[in-house]
Amino acid sequence: MLNRRSLLLASAAAATLPAALKGAAAQTPRDVLVFAKQIDDIITLDPHEAFEYTASEIAANVYQKLVTTPNSNPAQITGELAEKWEVSDNNTTFTFTLRQGPKFASGQPVTAEDVAFSLSRAVLLNKAPAFIINQFGFTKENVAERIRATDARTVVLKTAEATSPSFLLYCLSAAVGSVVEKAAVMARAQGDDLGNGWLKQNSAGSGSYAVRQWKASESAILEANPHAVQAPQVKRIILRHVADPSAQLLGLTKGDYDIARNLGADQIKQLQGNPAYTVQSARKASLLYLSLNQKNPNLARPEVRQAIKLAIDYAGIQKAIVPTTYAVQQAFLPAGLPGALTDTPFQHNIAEAKALMAKAGLADGFEVSFDYSSPAPFSDIAQAVQANLAEIGIRLRMLPGEQRAVITKTRARTHDIAMVRWGSDYFDPHSNAEAFSINTDNSDTARARTLAWRASWEIPELSARTVAALKETDPARRSEMYLQLQKDHQQSSPFVMMLQEIEIAVSRAGVKGFDMGPMNDRHFYTHITKA
Amino acid sequence: MIENTSPRAAVPSGGRARPSAARLRLQALSATAASVPITLFGLALVTFLIGRVVPIDPVLAIVGDRAPQDVVERARLELGLDQPLYVQFWHFLGQILRGDLGRSVMTSNPVTQDIARFFPATFELATFAILIAVLIGVPLGVWAATRQGRWVDQAVRLFCLAGHSLPVFVLGLVSLLLFYATLEIAPGPGRQGLYFEGLVDERTGILTLDALLAGDMPAFRDALWHLAQPAGVLAFFSLAYIARMTRAFMLAELKSEYVTAARAKGLSGLRIVWGHAFRNTAVPLVTVLAMTYAGLLEGAVLTETIFSWPGLGQYLTVSLLNADMNAVLGATLVVGLIYVVLNLLADLLYRLLDPRVK
Numbered sequence: 040m041l042n043r044r045s046l047l048l049a050s051a052a053a054a055t056l057p058a059a060l061k062g063a064a065a066q067t068p069r070d071v072l073v074f075a076k077q078i079d080d081i082i083t084l085d086p087h088e089a090f091e092y093t094a095s096e097i098a099a100n101v102y103q104k105l106v107t108t109p110n111s112n113p114a115q116i117t118g119e120l121a122e123k124w125e126v127s128d129n130n131t132t133f134t135f136t137l138r139q140g141p142k143f144a145s146g147q148p149v150t151a152e153d154v155a156f157s158l159s160r161a162v163l164l165n166k167a168p169a170f171i172i173n174q175f176g177f178t179k180e181n182v183a184e185r186i187r188a189t190d191a192r193t194v195v196l197k198t199a200e201a202t203s204p205s206f207l208l209y210c211l212s213a214a215v216g217s218v219v220e221k222a223a224v225m226a227r228a229q230g231d232d233l234g235n236g237w238l239k240q241n242s243a244g245s246g247s248y249a250v251r252q253w254k255a256s257e258s259a260i261l262e263a264n265p266h267a268v269q270a271p272q273v274k275r276i277i278l279r280h281v282a283d284p285s286a287q288l289l290g291l292t293k294g295d296y297d298i299a300r301n302l303g304a305d306q307i308k309q310l311q312g313n314p315a316y317t318v319q320s321a322r323k324a325s326l327l328y329l330s331l332n333q334k335n336p337n338l339a340r341p342e343v344r345q346a347i348k349l350a351i352d353y354a355g356i357q358k359a360i361v362p363t364t365y366a367v368q369q370a371f372l373p374a375g376l377p378g379a380l381t382d383t384p385f386q387h388n389i390a391e392a393k394a395l396m397a398k399a400g401l402a403d404g405f406e407v408s409f410d411y412s413s414p415a416p417f418s419d420i421a422q423a424v425q426a427n428l429a430e431i432g433i434r435l436r437m438l439p440g441e442q443r444a445v446i447t448k449t450r451a452r453t454h455d456i457a458m459v460r461w462g463s464d465y466f467d468p469h470s471n472a473e474a475f476s477i478n479t480d481n482s483d484t485a486r487a488r489t490l491a492w493r494a495s496w497e498i499p500e501l502s503a504r505t506v507a508a509l510k511e512t513d514p515a516r517r518s519e520m521y522l523q524l525q526k527d528h529q530q531s532s533p534f535v536m537m538l539q540e541i542e543i544a545v546s547r548a549g550v551k552g553f554d555m556g557p558m559n560d561r562h563f564y565t566h567i568t569k570a
Numbered sequence: 571m572i573e574n575t576s577p578r579a580a581v582p583s584g585g586r587a588r589p590s591a592a593r594l595r596l597q598a599l600s601a602t603a604a605s606v607p608i609t610l611f612g613l614a615l616v617t618f619l620i621g622r623v624v625p626i627d628p629v630l631a632i633v634g635d636r637a638p639q640d641v642v643e644r645a646r647l648e649l650g651l652d653q654p655l656y657v658q659f660w661h662f663l664g665q666i667l668r669g670d671l672g673r674s675v676m677t678s679n680p681v682t683q684d685i686a687r688f689f690p691a692t693f694e695l696a697t698f699a700i701l702i703a704v705l706i707g708v709p710l711g712v713w714a715a716t717r718q719g720r721w722v723d724q725a726v727r728l729f730c731l732a733g734h735s736l737p738v739f740v741l742g743l744v745s746l747l748l749f750y751a752t753l754e755i756a757p758g759p760g761r762q763g764l765y766f767e768g769l770v771d772e773r774t775g776i777l778t779l780d781a782l783l784a785g786d787m788p789a790f791r792d793a794l795w796h797l798a799q800p801a802g803v804l805a806f807f808s809l810a811y812i813a814r815m816t817r818a819f820m821l822a823e824l825k826s827e828y829v830t831a832a833r834a835k836g837l838s839g840l841r842i843v844w845g846h847a848f849r850n851t852a853v854p855l856v857t858v859l860a861m862t863y864a865g866l867l868e869g870a871v872l873t874e875t876i877f878s879w880p881g882l883g884q885y886l887t888v889s890l891l892n893a894d895m896n897a898v899l900g901a902t903l904v905v906g907l908i909y910v911v912l913n914l915l916a917d918l919l920y921r922l923l924d925p926r927v928k
Contacts (some may be wrong), residue, residue, distance in 0.1 A: 067764060068764075071764065073764060079880075079884065079888050082676060082677045082678060083678070167634065170636075251768060252767075252768040254772075254880070255677070255687065255688075255880065256688070256880035256884055256885070256888075257760075257761065257878075257880045258760075258767055258768075260767055260768050277764065277767055279760055279878070280878050280880065281759055281760070281878045282875045282876075282878055282884070283743075283759070283875050283876050283878070285743055285746075285876075286743075286746060286758070286759045286876055286877075286878065289746055289747070289750065289751050289758065290758045290759065292751070293750065293751060293754075293758060295758045295764070440625065441624075441626060441893075443626040443627075443630055443631065443893050444624070444625045444626050446630060446635055447625060447626055447627040447630060448625075450627070450630070450635075464636065484639070485639065486638045486639050486640055487638055487639075488638070488639055
């Protein structure tokens with residue numbers, strides 16, 4: 040399939056770069072920061088509805104949550120609106136005491152009533168990200184009773200069953216946990232929409248910025264919240280939709296943009312080391328892996344699964360094809376998320392892989408289909424995988440397709456091997472653990488079609504361990520359980536975890552302080568400064 | 571091809587009793603009117619079938635990859651995807667006849683609302699581009715035809731060849747590099763400058779017009795400045811075609827006997843070319859212009875991408891990449907409707923331009 044962005048990039052980069060790199064001519068004003076970014080993914084700015092990358096990022100800067108995690112130490116949960124919290128002995132009642140001081144952009148103080156309203160609103164609206172909150176047993180029927188403000192500074196949450204505090208707190212730190220100003224939102228409510236129609240295009244938060252305007256596929260403008268606890272130095276943030284990476288680069292070099300967010304790997308490579316620009320990166324919670332369908336008898340053999348994991352040249356692929364935009368990651372939790380395992384036990388070892396194939400009685404190899412998303416760099420990675428597996432006799436029938444077509448096939452379990460991307464939904468190990476290591480009903484009519492189900496991998500024991508890790512209330516013990524789960528999963532699963540995406544932002548010299556995290560709701564603008 | 575599109579071809583041969591002019595007009599209008607619903611029906615059928623045969627589960631786009639299977643099945647039933655294809659198509663037709671193009675999965679807005687939001691940007695760009703293309707392309711074509719075989723003609727042909735064969739994204743990027751990055755006489759991508767972001771209230775969605783309505787001349791000049799480059803790139807692509815066709819039509823006319831007769835009568839070259847020959851190229855030229863304009867109105871995806879122009883082309887592309895079939899079907903139907911309407915307008919213009927058609 041023709042990928043317009045890569046096509047444009049490949050055709051133009053060589054021609055445009057030398058002249059473009061000459062240097063900036065114009066400057067954006069000191070108190071205005073302009074991002075060049077593909078922002079056509081925004082469909083709503085309501086934090087209880089939005090689940091898209093850019094909207095989550097805007098929510099992170101416009102709203103505050105009860106708790107958050109600093110990017111410098113993602114495992115540490117710190118209070119944002121909450122000054123402190125207490126957990127009942129049975130781990131079902133969580134009492135939050137709010138700080139004094141945070142104010143909405145309107146100047147009104149943030150109250151416990153606003154917090155209770157916001158969390159309840161996420162449940163009542165029941166939009167895409169609501170499941171992150173609903174998994175604690177909140178429903179439309181019980182939310183009024185289970186999420187309550189008991190006084191002006193105290194909010195009490197009652198979960199349906201004993202809950203790991205770290206699990207609840209990580210989930211509350213997601214964009215869906217954003218606190219909106221009840222009075223401002225309800226004053227604009229239409230019917231029973233709880234102000235959703237208005238909040239799609241506006242904001243009512245206590246974060247560093249407030250939404251001034253959003254024009255779909257054009258721009259989003261944020262103004263500093265004059266009442267913010269931490270007043271940002273840059274008074275206005277403009278996110279301009281610049282779809283083409285070459286145009287982003289041109290604008291960056293001309294001084295029209297301060298930070299470019301979607302440059303291509305070749306462009307980034309050429310800018311690295313240039314003192315006029317700063318290249319910063321953050322590992323994204325997005326993995327690229329192979330799913331080996333266990334319905335295929337050859338792929339169901341443990342030796343074959345292991346041989347495939349050993350045959351792939353992870354480091355070679357990363358260095359040759361995606362040196363700046365992906366890193367090797369071989370566990371189901373992406374680096375940067377709490378509890379992530381960063382060991383890379385599988386190295387390109389053809390001799391051992393061949394020995395395992397022979398042990399499985401398949402020394403002559405076999406042929407299987409291979410579905411993958413066709414645009415670059417996935418097509419190049421797929422070809423490298425094909426070459427690697429050919430070395431141990433596994434012949435891949437290449438079936439490139441549109442990403443959703445590949446997902447459709449894996450959901451129907453009609454693939455043999457598929458190369459798929461998976462992004463974590465929220466900042467807790469369970470987000471990926473549930474997907475990769477729970478499958479208790481392997482029937483074709485199963486309700487939960489986790490990634491393990493899609494690989495036809497029935498794992499009652501591992502599923503039970505995953506649920507146990509979810510429920511573990513001691514944070515250190517919980518983290519240890521996830522580490523062990525990943526180690527076992529790494530060796531036995533029909534998933535070949537290969538690469539983790541890296542997000543890159545290139546700033547002009549003098550622009551500092553853009554704080555990038557592993558998920559989009561953890562990219563912060565508050566400390567950005569311009570020289 | 572030139573002869574077929576020429577009004578001369580429409581002149582009936584003699585020998586038979588001619589139907590009355592009124593009857594002919596009525597027949598022509600009925601034929602045109604009848605072709606509109608048939609064309610739209612065909613378009614709806616083809617786009618609907620394409621939407622159903624792609625190997626992507628349409629439910630996936632709606633409920634997402636993470637949804638449990640019962641939610642997927644419920645959505646499938648709600649969408650009527652369990653029904654036979656002809657029943658689904660029947661429902662789809664009923665829906666569009668009521669003016670309802672469905673709801674976009676991607677934006678969760680009614681598709682009509684989305685199109686109303688993205689179309690003005692495309693309309694502005696396309697209209698400006700076609701104006702430039704006509705104002706330059708037509709005189710260029712006429713000029714080349716009057717100097718057939720000479721250096722002017724060769725230069726125009728080379729110019730047209732470049733405009734027609736260079737991919738528009740190359741033109742766009744080269745234009746940005748030259749006028750924006752090197753010469754610094756044009757702005758970067760986008761519809762308005764940094765200082766004007768959010769200043770003009772959106773009334774029509776056509777930024778230049780909105781700025782004028784607001785009486786904000788600096789914003790108007792800024793919008794016009796930003797419009798000039800993408801419109802110029804699109805116009806270059808279109809004017810090459812328009813100039814080439816104008817030249818061909820003019821050459822056919824200039825070889826006609828009536829031109830020889832006019833020359834023999836001693837009429838000035840200017841009068842022969844513009845007063846006689848050019849007037850006779852008007853009818854086929856209107857068809858060319860209408861179709862070129864329709865092509866521009868459907869949204870120039872690559873130009874819109876390079877210049878970050880939030881138009882219909884970008885909307886259609888993003889919808890396609892997200893398997894948002896309601897949006898794709900809706901936008902395709904609107905594009906089809908634009909073609910039909912412009913074709914109809916061209917037909918009506920024939921009657922104004924050519925007395926014989928009357």
